[in-house]
Amino acid sequence: MTTTQPTGSTAHAVDAGTYAEILQFYARHFQLLDEGQAEQWSQQFTEDGEFGQNVKPEPRRGRTAIAASMRRGIDRLAESGLTRRHWYGNVIAEPDGDDAVRTRYYATVFETPPGGGAARVYLSTTAEDLLHRQDGEWFVHRRHIVHDGT
Amino acid sequence: MTTTQPTGSTAHAVDAGTYAEILQFYARHFQLLDEGQAEQWSQQFTEDGEFGQNVKPEPRRGRTAIAASMRRGIDRLAESGLTRRHWYGNVIAEPDGDDAVRTRYYATVFETPPGGGAARVYLSTTAEDLLHRQDGEWFVHRRHIVHDGT
Amino acid sequence: MTTTQPTGSTAHAVDAGTYAEILQFYARHFQLLDEGQAEQWSQQFTEDGEFGQNVKPEPRRGRTAIAASMRRGIDRLAESGLTRRHWYGNVIAEPDGDDAVRTRYYATVFETPPGGGAARVYLSTTAEDLLHRQDGEWFVHRRHIVHDGT
Numbered sequence: 001m002t003t004t005q006p007t008g009s010t011a012h013a014v015d016a017g018t019y020a021e022i023l024q025f026y027a028r029h030f031q032l033l034d035e036g037q038a039e040q041w042s043q044q045f046t047e048d049g050e051f052g053q054n055v056k057p058e059p060r061r062g063r064t065a066i067a068a069s070m071r072r073g074i075d076r077l078a079e080s081g082l083t084r085r086h087w088y089g090n091v092i093a094e095p096d097g098d099d100a101v102r103t104r105y106y107a108t109v110f111e112t113p114p115g116g117g118a119a120r121v122y123l124s125t126t127a128e129d130l131l132h133r134q135d136g137e138w139f140v141h142r143r144h145i146v147h148d149g150t
Numbered sequence: 151m152t153t154t155q156p157t158g159s160t161a162h163a164v165d166a167g168t169y170a171e172i173l174q175f176y177a178r179h180f181q182l183l184d185e186g187q188a189e190q191w192s193q194q195f196t197e198d199g200e201f202g203q204n205v206k207p208e209p210r211r212g213r214t215a216i217a218a219s220m221r222r223g224i225d226r227l228a229e230s231g232l233t234r235r236h237w238y239g240n241v242i243a244e245p246d247g248d249d250a251v252r253t254r255y256y257a258t259v260f261e262t263p264p265g266g267g268a269a270r271v272y273l274s275t276t277a278e279d280l281l282h283r284q285d286g287e288w289f290v291h292r293r294h295i296v297h298d299g300t
Numbered sequence: 301m302t303t304t305q306p307t308g309s310t311a312h313a314v315d316a317g318t319y320a321e322i323l324q325f326y327a328r329h330f331q332l333l334d335e336g337q338a339e340q341w342s343q344q345f346t347e348d349g350e351f352g353q354n355v356k357p358e359p360r361r362g363r364t365a366i367a368a369s370m371r372r373g374i375d376r377l378a379e380s381g382l383t384r385r386h387w388y389g390n391v392i393a394e395p396d397g398d399d400a401v402r403t404r405y406y407a408t409v410f411e412t413p414p415g416g417g418a419a420r421v422y423l424s425t426t427a428e429d430l431l432h433r434q435d436g437e438w439f440v441h442r443r444h445i446v447h448d449g450t
Contacts, residue, residue, distance in 0.1 A: 013321065016320035017165075020170070021163065023169070023241075024163040083298040086240075087239050088239075089387050092324065092331060108385070110271055110298075113299055116300040118272055119274040121271065121420060122418055124385050124419040147416050148410075149382075167315075167316045170315070173391075174391075174393065237408070260448075264449055269423065269424040269448065
């Protein structure tokens with residue numbers, strides 16, 4: 001997945017209905033992740049979905065592999081007692097044909113220690129997704145995450 | 151108020167018009183709070199509204215009690231000279247009949263010391279609201295906040 | 301530009317179509333900034349646009365001066381190796397005639413050191429913009445930023 005540059009023009013922005021659907025899609029997506037629901041979260045990828053990060057040698061391919069990898073991460077996090085919150089924001093969304101949208105957004109992770117109190121900014125990233133609509137629902141077909149500073 | 155789990159499907163998401171209203175409602179709501187306008191902020195609750203937090207034994211009940219409690223908090227903060235900003239994000243919104251919406255969202259508080267400079271993440275929370283529409287305006291009927299890590 | 305107080309009522313909120321346009325406008329705007337595209341970013345101001353901050357004696361006036369000032373800032377940042385992300389949020393938007401909108405929102409900057417890892421909250425601000433629509437595109441006509449704690 002090629003990393004693209006944003007442009008200033010909103011000529012290719014999605015309409016209000018699609019934008020509201022996508023913002024709500026991401027709201028559910030990242031809340032599921034932070035609730036530790038790796039399997040439900042992975043259902044929001046297409047069956048042949050792909051999830052890559054610039055800090056990993058190879059992307060995960062397929063919903064089963066994506067779920068298994070995230071399950072391991074969530075289980076390790078649970079042992080640590082830390083609470084993480086994945087915020088998404090600054091969402092650019094451009095139509096790519098009738099039932100696909102390309103997004104570019106920020107994802108920042110806050111982390112609170114066991115017992116509560118002040119949080120820290122665990123990680124700041126940018127993300128690019130290719131979303132597909134199937135039977136009125138959105139799915140991630142390809143995702144590429146870049147960690148800031150790397 | 152029972153804590154619910156988000157689901158992946160957007161089948162029960164609100165329409166774009168309602169979503170835009172609710173995002174703008176929260177934008178005003180949290181800006182009023184951070185401007186120290188406890189009384190105007192409390193007007194965004196229904197007259198019999200309820201505001202609970204998992205770290206407090208009992209919820210505040212009724213607009214008057216909610217305003218008085220927030221006024222005390224704001225006055226203490228003003229003495230400290232700290233500036234706090236309540237960000238809301240990751241907003242899930244589901245219709246609950248014709249004039250009510252259930253939301254689940256993240257609320258994170260940034261805190262800047264007197265004189266300015268770098269901020270810290272004072273608190274990371276999740277919130278659940280039951281919103282009612284009356285005469286075309288939205289109000290919080292019930293709110294429950296859970297502090298991360300507690 | 302007079303600093304205004306938010307009010308609780310959404311009676312003067314913009315419609316869903318305009319709100320989606322403005323959120324997408326800001327998404328592109330702040331991503332361009334963080335990608336170091338000072339010149340493209342400045343094209344999102346009107347030709348006679350104004351950009352002021354409470355920590356500076358005078359606002360920058362005109363697209364050329366705004367671009368030149370931001371170019372210097374971006375070049376200094378590039379030398380430091382730091383990555384900054386400008387998040388916008390809590391966007392209040394009110395119509396001001398047919399082709400203008402007044403916004404008031406939060407802008408918070410996260411900063412990641414070279415090599416990556418945890419980020420810090422470099423700065424928390426509030427922003428007020430007067431946006432103009434010309435030939436279907438939005439532009440910043442006036443912007444005023446206030447740094448928290450100053």
